[in-house]
Amino acid sequence: MDFPKLMWIIQKEKLHFHRADDFSDPFEGTTPKALKQLRDKSLREAQSEIDSEEVDLLKQWSKGVKNFRKSMFLNCWHANDTESAAMWDLYGNEDKSIAIVSTIERMKDAFKETEETVYIGDLFYVDFYSDLHDIDRESEAKIARVINRTENPNAFQQILFKRQEFSHEHEVRAVISDMSNMGDEEENSKLYFNISIDINKLIEGIYIAPDTPSWFSQVVGNAVNESDLDLTANDVHPSRLDEDPWY
Numbered sequence: 001m002d003f004p005k006l007m008w009i010i011q012k013e014k015l016h017f018h019r020a021d022d023f024s025d026p027f028e029g030t031t032p033k034a035l036k037q038l039r040d041k042s043l044r045e046a047q048s049e050i051d052s053e054e055v056d057l058l059k060q061w062s063k064g065v066k067n068f069r070k071s072m073f074l075n076c077w078h079a080n081d082t083e084s085a086a087m088w089d090l091y092g093n094e095d096k097s098i099a100i101v102s103t104i105e106r107m108k109d110a111f112k113e114t115e116e117t118v119y120i121g122d123l124f125y126v127d128f129y130s131d132l133h134d135i136d137r138e139s140e141a142k143i144a145r146v147i148n149r150t151e152n153p154n155a156f157q158q159i160l161f162k163r164q165e166f167s168h169e170h171e172v173r174a175v176i177s178d179m180s181n182m183g184d185e186e187e188n189s190k191l192y193f194n195i196s197i198d199i200n201k202l203i204e205g206i207y208i209a210p211d212t213p214s215w216f217s218q219v220v221g222n223a224v225n226e227s228d229l230d231l232t233a234n235d236v237h238p239s240r241l242d243e244d245p246w247y
């Protein structure tokens with residue numbers, strides 16, 4: 001993120017959750033092909049028991065999945081034990097970018113007093129393109145794991161899946177749901193929520209992007225000192241990618 005976004009989070013004590021179907025990835029919140037085939041098989045069996053031409057379960061469910069994406073709002077994080085040069089390149093704003101450091105436990109604590117129910121979980125990167133009988137075992141196991149661990153297997157499972165081509169992101173996401181946003185009226189639907197958090201419980205530290213001038217680190221440190229954060233300028237760290245090599 002850039003400096004203004006950091007200051008907005010600190011001053012407002014909020015996090016931005018954006019609607020799933022408005023992300024740049026058109027597959028966000030959709031269903032892997034193998035899982036769709038498995039789902040459609042079950043729906044066909046249920047359709048035969050209904051024996052009614054007025055009810056098309058396949059069409060209804062497909063429409064439901066599309067609308068479901070409108071009800072899911074995401075706040076995305078990168079999970080790693082170290083910095084990622086690739087993630088700085090992808091999501092950093094050239095230079096003068098910032099990364100907030102947190103943990104799953106800190107995130108849970110930060111949302112405890114939040115009015116909305118917030119779900120936090122790591123994504124499952126799977127093969128989205130292969131048929132049910134051709135999918136690799138790892139993707140098959142991940143799909144089965146999500147289905148088996150979800151109380152209602154059809155409710156939130158697709159929001160946990162992402163194409164394996166994005167696996168470098170190691171994404172952890174916080175999710176809120178607003179089922180009232182599932183209607184077909186686009187003009188009345190929400191695109192985002194800004195959710196209140198306990199900012200001191202959330203932020204463990206701040207890292208500055210590589211190749212950033214030292215004065216920018218000082219600006220961020222001064223802003224942290226002047227804020228209501230429990231952190232100080234000592235908790236603002238330069239990127240380790242800027243360290244000199246040893247010979």
